[in-house]
């Protein structure tokens with residue numbers, strides 16, 4: 001007779017003292033989803049959370065072992081596992097170390113476009129008094145490099161920054177020289193509509209290793225509708241600029257972003273196909289931001305968050321089909337969230353941070369020296385709402401900016417761990433707090449989650465992504481892992497391994 005294994009009790013005693021670690025949970029399509037402090041999760045049978053509270057989970061069961069492995073429970077054999085959990089939590093919050101990394105300089109408010117959704121209170125192209133002065137640029141560079149971060153990113157934007165190209169030519173070498181003296185790493189990006197980009201400018205960017213980020217809202221009819229300019233040729237100029245930019249700077253040094261207006265909502269597949277036609281491998285399905293000029297034009301450009309979520313889901317389905325056909329195209333918001341859900345890494349994405357990214361991760365230096373906690377808070381100031389103005393480069397230093405009344409009020413409500421609604425939300429580890437958004441949309445930095453567009457969007461997008469994870473289709477998961485790791489797309493019907 002074949003000899004069987006001895007029961008497990010012969011090798012290890014059953015744990016005597018089972019304790020719970022912090023976790024949050026929600027019902028999820030016939031199961032329960034339990035998430036620990038580090039964002040690790042487990043799908044478990046319905047009733048698991050209650051059984052845990054009652055101390056009724058069988059310590060010999062596979063479920064118990066899984067809960068222990070996911071740091072939902074611990075017992076007297078768990079000390080090494082607790083150290084692992086602490087390391088994972090530290091890794092998730094690594095973006096907090098080192099101080100502000102992204103520094104946005106508004107080199108001019110001038111712009112020759114008049115986009116309906118523009119977040120900037122733009123000025124006509126001839127008004128030079130809305131350009132940054134050299135003194136303001138010098139002080140801004142100095143403050144940027146006062147950040148303890150060993151590596152910072154300088155983003156030059158406007159208005160349309162190429163209308164103040166002489167200021168860009170002043171800032172770039174100065175920032176590089178100062179960064180070298182202070183032994184800091186420095187990346188530089190220019191955010192431009194490319195309409196006025198000459199080959200000389202593009203060659204300058206290549207020689208100075210400045211990357212380009214531009215706007216592409218979709219095919220010509222939509223882009224030109226969203227982004228009016230004299231001659232109604234914004235699309236043609238953007239495409240021409242992208243092609244020349246790629247030829248001069250290299251393909252990977254030109255990125256594009258889209259904004260979803262009311263006019264975009266019925267055209268998600270055409271927008272995505274335009275990105276494929278233009279050989280982009282990422283697309284960010286971004287809702288319109290409720291700030292600045294977009295508030296004034298919201299009847300023309302705005303929509304309910306629920307309508308945006310339909311747009312996003314239809315778009316993600318189309319993107320997955322494109323990946324299944326062999327063309328790699330990642331949706332950036334999904335990629336950021338999947339990284340938070342499926343990997344130990346945090347992300348530097350400013351809008352999904354707790355503590356909120358404003359000031360901690362990004363500072364904005366306006367053309368006149370005013371410093372804001374984010375680009376969105378600058379938009380509010382352009383509409384005469386100065387709530388998030390931290391100070392001015394000519395009067396303040398890093399310490400006074402971070403201890404200003406405006407900063408302290410914002411920091412108080414910056415952690416979703418302590419906000420009503422978020423504190424017991426299963427998705428807290430993946431989400432963030434956004435006092436600036438809630439101030440703009442609800443008149444209250446704290447925010448009211450049940451009526452918050454920020455919450456509605458994140459709750460629904462995270463649930464949608466978890467529904468794919470629960471389904472565990474090898475092809476879909478292979479595509480997601482390909483986005484996260486850069487590995488090749490899975491072969492048809494398989495994983496990418």
Ligand code: SF4
Nearest residue numbers: 421422425428431455
């Ligand atoms: S904003 Fe909404 S989805 Fe995000 S953690 Fe708070 S309650 Fe959860």
